[in-house]
Amino acid sequence: MKLHTFATAPNPRRVHVFLAEKGIDVPLEHVDIMKRANKAPDYLANVDATGRVPVLELDDGSHIAESIAICRYFEALHPEPPLFGRTPTEQGRIEMWVRRMELDFMMPVGLAWVHGSPLTAAVMKEQIPAVAEQSRERVRRFYTFLDRELADREFVAGEFSMADIVGLCTLEFASGLNQLPTEPGQRNLNAWFERVSGRPSAAENRPPSRLG
Numbered sequence: 001m002k003l004h005t006f007a008t009a010p011n012p013r014r015v016h017v018f019l020a021e022k023g024i025d026v027p028l029e030h031v032d033i034m035k036r037a038n039k040a041p042d043y044l045a046n047v048d049a050t051g052r053v054p055v056l057e058l059d060d061g062s063h064i065a066e067s068i069a070i071c072r073y074f075e076a077l078h079p080e081p082p083l084f085g086r087t088p089t090e091q092g093r094i095e096m097w098v099r100r101m102e103l104d105f106m107m108p109v110g111l112a113w114v115h116g117s118p119l120t121a122a123v124m125k126e127q128i129p130a131v132a133e134q135s136r137e138r139v140r141r142f143y144t145f146l147d148r149e150l151a152d153r154e155f156v157a158g159e160f161s162m163a164d165i166v167g168l169c170t171l172e173f174a175s176g177l178n179q180l181p182t183e184p185g186q187r188n189l190n191a192w193f194e195r196v197s198g199r200p201s202a203a204e205n206r207p208p209s210r211l212g
Contacts, residue, residue, distance in 0.1 A: 002027040003070075004047055004055040007205040009033060010106070010173040012054040014067040017165045020201035022078050029057075036123075068098065071162060083162045090158065097156045097163035101170060105146075108138035109174045117177065139180050143189060150188035154195060168196045172207050 003026045005012040019026060031037050031053050039051045048055045048065050056064045056073065064070055075084050085091035114120050116132030146167075150156070156163040171193055174180040182189050196202060 001059050002029050002057050004029045004031050004043075004053055004057060006031050006033045006038075006053050008207045009053065010169045010207075011052075011067045013169045013172070013205065013207070014165050015054050015070050016205060017169065017201045018071045018083060018162065019074065020204070021081065021083060021160075021165075021199075022074060024074060024078060026056075068102075068162070068166075083160075083165070085157075085161065094157045094161045094163050097161075098166055101156075101163060101166040105139065105142050105167065105174075106170045108135040108142070109170055109178055109180065111135035112139065112178050112180065113173075119177070136178075136180060139174055139178075143182050143186055146192075147182075147186040147189040150192050154192070156192070160196070160199075164192075164196050168193070168202060172197075176207050 003012075003015065005015070005028055007013060007016055007028075007030075031043070033053060037043060038048075038053055044051055047057070047063060050065065052065060054065075054067055054070060056070045058064065064073055072084065075082070082090075085094045112132050112135040114124060114132075115127045115129065115135070121127055146156075155161065156167055171182070175182065182193070184190075197206075
C-alpha cells in the first residue's frame with residue numbers, strides 16, 4: 001500500500017491530516033504536480049486516469065482516488081477515533097458539513113484559483129476574470145456564514161471531524177495561494193481556525209497561510 005500525493009496541496013493534505021489524527025502510517029509516493037508528473041502518460045495509465053492526487057494504491061495493485069473516499073476507506077479499517085461520526089445523527093451532520101465545505105467553499109476557491117491566479121494561467125486555455133471575482137465573493141459570503149454558525153460550538157459539526165479537516169485545508173488554500181484571508185472581525189471563524197490548525201495533525205506539511 002502507498003499514497004500517491006503532493007502533501008501541501010489542499011486535497012492531499014486532507015488525507016495527511018486525517019491519517020495523522022488516526023495515527024496511521026502509509027508509505028508515500030511523491031507526485032510533483034508543479035512539474036505535471038500527475039499528467040504523465042505512465043501516471044494516467046497506471047495510477048489515475050483523471051491525473052489527480054491523492055490516490056491510494058492498495059496491495060493488490062488497485063487504486064482508490066478522491067480524498068474523502070480514501071479517508072472513508074481508512075475509517076472503515078480504523079474506526080477509532082471516529083472522524084465521520086458514530087451515530088446516524090452524527091454521521092448525517094458530518095456528511096452535511098463535508099458537502100458544504102466542498103460545494104460552497106472549496107469549489108469557489110478552486111474557481112478563483114483557476115481563473116484568477118498567475119500560476120494557473122500557463123495551463124488554462126482562457127482565464128475568465130469575472131468568474132474569479134464572482135468566486136471570491138462567494139468565498140467571502142461563506143466566511144460570514146461560517147463565522148455565524150460557529151458562534152455556539154468549537155467545531156463545525158459538534159466534535160472534531162472530517163468536516164473540520166476539509167474546512168481547515170480549504171481555508172489554508174484560500175488564505176494562502178488565493179489571497180482570500182478571513183476578516184479580523186470574524187472572531188468565531190478565526191478562533192476555530194486557530195483550534196484546528198493548532199492540532200498536532202495539522203503541523204506537518206503546512207502550506208503558507210494568511211489570515212485576517
